[in-house]
Amino acid sequence: MAATSIKNLKEFSTSNDRFEGAHTLCPGCAHSMIVRELMNCTDDNLVIATNTGCLEVSTAVYPFTSWDTSWIHIGFENAATAAAGAEAMYKARKRKGSLKDNDAPVKFVAFGGDGSTYDIGFQWLSGAVERGHDFTYICLDNENYANTGGQRSSATPIGATTTTAQAGSHSYGKKEKKKDMIAIMAAHGAPYVAQLAPNKWKSMAKGFQKALETEGPCFINTVSACCTEWKFDPKDTIGITDLATDSLIFPIYEIIDGHELNILYRPKNVIKVEDYLAAQGRYKHLFKPEYKHIIELIQKDVDDKWNMLQRREEARI
Amino acid sequence: MAEKYDLQEREVWDGNFAASQALRQAQVDVVAAYPITPSTPIVENYGSYVANGYIDGEFVMVESEHGAMSGCVGASAAGGRVATATSSQGFALMTEVLYQASGMRLPIVLTVVNRALASPLNVRGDHSDMYLGRDSGWIQLDCFNAQEAYDMTLCAFKIGENHDVRLPVMVHQDGFITSHTAQNVYPLRDEVAYGFVGEFKPVDDMLDFSRPVTYGAQTEEDWHFEHKARQHKALMDSRSIIDDVLAQFKEISGREYKRVESYMMEDAEVAIVALGTTVETCIVAARELRKEEGIKAGVVAPRCFRPFPFDKIRDALGNVKAIACLDRSSPGGAMGALFNEVSAAIYTTDARPLVTNFVYGLGGRDFSIAEAKRIFKEQKAHADAGKITTDIQQFSGLRGPHLGFFQTKRS
Numbered sequence: 001m002a003a004t005s006i007k008n009l010k011e012f013s014t015s016n017d018r019f020e021g022a023h024t025l026c027p028g029c030a031h032s033m034i035v036r037e038l039m040n041c042t043d044d045n046l047v048i049a050t051n052t053g054c055l056e057v058s059t060a061v062y063p064f065t066s067w068d069t070s071w072i073h074i075g076f077e078n079a080a081t082a083a084a085g086a087e088a089m090y091k092a093r094k095r096k097g098s099l100k101d102n103d104a105p106v107k108f109v110a111f112g113g114d115g116s117t118y119d120i121g122f123q124w125l126s127g128a129v130e131r132g133h134d135f136t137y138i139c140l141d142n143e144n145y146a147n148t149g150g151q152r153s154s155a156t157p158i159g160a161t162t163t164t165a166q167a168g169s170h171s172y173g174k175k176e177k178k179k180d181m182i183a184i185m186a187a188h189g190a191p192y193v194a195q196l197a198p199n200k201w202k203s204m205a206k207g208f209q210k211a212l213e214t215e216g217p218c219f220i221n222t223v224s225a226c227c228t229e230w231k232f233d234p235k236d237t238i239g240i241t242d243l244a245t246d247s248l249i250f251p252i253y254e255i256i257d258g259h260e261l262n263i264l265y266r267p268k269n270v271i272k273v274e275d276y277l278a279a280q281g282r283y284k285h286l287f288k289p290e291y292k293h294i295i296e297l298i299q300k301d302v303d304d305k306w307n308m309l310q311r312r313e314e315a316r317i
Numbered sequence: 318m319a320e321k322y323d324l325q326e327r328e329v330w331d332g333n334f335a336a337s338q339a340l341r342q343a344q345v346d347v348v349a350a351y352p353i354t355p356s357t358p359i360v361e362n363y364g365s366y367v368a369n370g371y372i373d374g375e376f377v378m379v380e381s382e383h384g385a386m387s388g389c390v391g392a393s394a395a396g397g398r399v400a401t402a403t404s405s406q407g408f409a410l411m412t413e414v415l416y417q418a419s420g421m422r423l424p425i426v427l428t429v430v431n432r433a434l435a436s437p438l439n440v441r442g443d444h445s446d447m448y449l450g451r452d453s454g455w456i457q458l459d460c461f462n463a464q465e466a467y468d469m470t471l472c473a474f475k476i477g478e479n480h481d482v483r484l485p486v487m488v489h490q491d492g493f494i495t496s497h498t499a500q501n502v503y504p505l506r507d508e509v510a511y512g513f514v515g516e517f518k519p520v521d522d523m524l525d526f527s528r529p530v531t532y533g534a535q536t537e538e539d540w541h542f543e544h545k546a547r548q549h550k551a552l553m554d555s556r557s558i559i560d561d562v563l564a565q566f567k568e569i570s571g572r573e574y575k576r577v578e579s580y581m582m583e584d585a586e587v588a589i590v591a592l593g594t595t596v597e598t599c600i601v602a603a604r605e606l607r608k609e610e611g612i613k614a615g616v617v618a619p620r621c622f623r624p625f626p627f628d629k630i631r632d633a634l635g636n637v638k639a640i641a642c643l644d645r646s647s648p649g650g651a652m653g654a655l656f657n658e659v660s661a662a663i664y665t666t667d668a669r670p671l672v673t674n675f676v677y678g679l680g681g682r683d684f685s686i687a688e689a690k691r692i693f694k695e696q697k698a699h700a701d702a703g704k705i706t707t708d709i710q711q712f713s714g715l716r717g718p719h720l721g722f723f724q725t726k727r728s
Binding site: 045047049056057060061062063065067068069070071072073074075077078081082083084085086087088089090091092093095096098099100101104106123124126127130131 | 346347349373374375377378379380381383384387388389390391392393394395396397399413414417517522523524525526527529530531532533534535536537540544
């Protein structure tokens with residue numbers, strides 16, 4: 001059931017506080033905003049599984065926990081399966097009537113970073129979605145392995161420098177383009193797939209609610225700006241995210257039942273990708289004359305993708 | 318409610334079928350599984366019981382064994398009865414999660430049909446997977462035949478789910494020799510079996526939202542050591558509860574089991590220590606040798622491989638002169654695990670019998686009664702000479718030239 005009182009941001013951000021403010025995420029990390037928004041957008045009971053990563057190591061360091069709900073972490077790759085196992089047990093116990101409260105609605109959510117979602121936990125996520133478990137998987141996409149010090153992931157965009165895809169005198173950083181997880185998850189036939197961003201908090205809350213209320217496996221890729229590895233001032237997290245959504249490098253859209261695509265945010269003034277890149281240290285080297293063509297390539301890819309999304313929306317395919 | 322399943326007083330079951338019947342009678346809530354030879358029929362059967370209404374549970378066919386144990390962990394933390402089965406490579410793939418399951422103190426039952434580990438790829442039975450699990454923090458029960466595969470699986474739930482234990486339990490049977498050989502099995506009636514195992518009573522139930530729980534927290538040098546020490550203590554303390562459960566099982570079944578099984582050991586001069594189906598081979602060999610040659614041979618077998626019954630092994634072997642420890646797993650540049658552990662136990666006795674090590678039966682290589690007799694006779698020769706007269710570690714049943722390592726320095 002949706003939380004009843006989503007009126008303004010201040011009220012929303014403090015309602016139903018099941019994610020404690022006491023955690024050790026970096027100042028300026030978008031993860032906590034996204035997690036808090038998920039937990040505040042519903043009044044239902046939540047079972048949350050989390051892959052190993054920034055969120056996990058920052059919120060459950062014994063003898064403390066930031067989670068005022070049921071929470072489980074097993075390993076790097078298997079939060080989707082942990083949620084699936086818990087969901088299977090919920091079904092079995094509900095039938096037998098052995099739950100403490102047999103009528104209260106329960107929602108199952110798994111969180112993973114892009115490392116555990118796009119790479120090491122990809123198989124587990126794919127399996128859980130294929131099996132149709134009733135859960136929502138949320139990827140906190142900061143485009144690198146931030147918890148281990150900023151290595152490349154398959155979500156790292158072309159041209160970004162990371163510790164394992166470094167820019168240097170002979171390299172412009174990562175050579176490969178970002179994997180399109182939204183398309184991949186939509187191709188699984190998941191009933192609800194979306195890309196959302198915390199600067200557009202109303203559409204994010206609505207998307208989360210839709211996913212929680214949709215029966216079956218839902219996947220949401222969230223933009224989680226990482227001041228530590230993207231290299232920007234911690235106070236600028238939402239500002240950087242504004243540049244990300246307004247340059248269309250992170251378009252905000254949903255795909256229902258694998259084919260019905262809706263664009264959820266159309267910037268009034270689309271800004272150049274260059275402005276987004278220039279605001280982050282990880283792209284600094286691209287502004288050398290010899291790498292100018294990479295910026296052009298990124299812009300072209302963003303334009304092409306936006307055209308594709310608009311055409312799919314119009315054609316309802 | 319589950320449908321009634323017709324059982325005869327005596328059934329002819331293989332080990333896989335026996336184990337799956339125990340899962341049915343325990344009314345397991347969730348099985349998350351991935352098939353692998355030779356354990357596949359256990360989970361297939363559970364699936365068929367669900368499909369035909371004999372179990373009111375959830376059968377989750379995941380995409381790998383790592384996923385299978387991950388699903389079991391999530392399901393177990395959600396407060397119900399959980400089991401699965403695996404072998405060999407599947408066991409190896411789920412190893413990461415085995416440690417996580419025991420660290421979270423989740424009473425999952427894993428029926429392991431023992432099989433060799435690749436490479437080279439091999440589907441036959443040896444104890445490589447069983448040995449791989451020996452430091453994983455699970456209780457490990459060992460079965461020698463199909464009846465025991467059934468009995469120990471029922472006991473496993475009652476042991477692991479005891480609130481003073483709260484540990485996962487593996488029940489081991491030998492690939493093909495036990496898992497695929499039909500034998501007489503005397504099952505309990507459904508209500509007797511379920512009455513023995515009992516209702517599942519959750520601890521730290523993720524689906525009890527009046528008391529939120531955090532599973533799988535991080536601990537560093539400040540707390541990790543204390544957690545692991547408590548886990549080890551829980552394993553050590555489970556010994557008396559295992560004894561209690563085995564005693565209760567005797568009351569309802571008439572079948573007596575002990576953490577260390579001893580056969581013909583009252584007056585034994587030489588002994589073999591072994592695991593799995595080899596135990597029965599050695600019992601036949603000992604019986605025949607006693608008759609044919611008057612050699613006082615006996616057999617000792619850890620029913621409970623973990624927690625290792627250090628004191629019971631010592632008591633069982635304290636009066637013999639020579640012992641052969643049989644390891645059915647490639648020791649990878651060391652002495653076999655059973656040899657090391659048995660030697661450590663008897664080193665603390667005054668008698669300190671002579672101990673040798675045989676690596677045997679890898680990849681399903683047959684271990685015969687004749688070979689068991691030969692090993693007994695070799696122990697008799699050591700006993701008569703008062704010292705080890707062969708290499709301390711030898712390979713038994715290997716093609717080509719003799720392979721052995723290390724000689725005694727004891728005079």
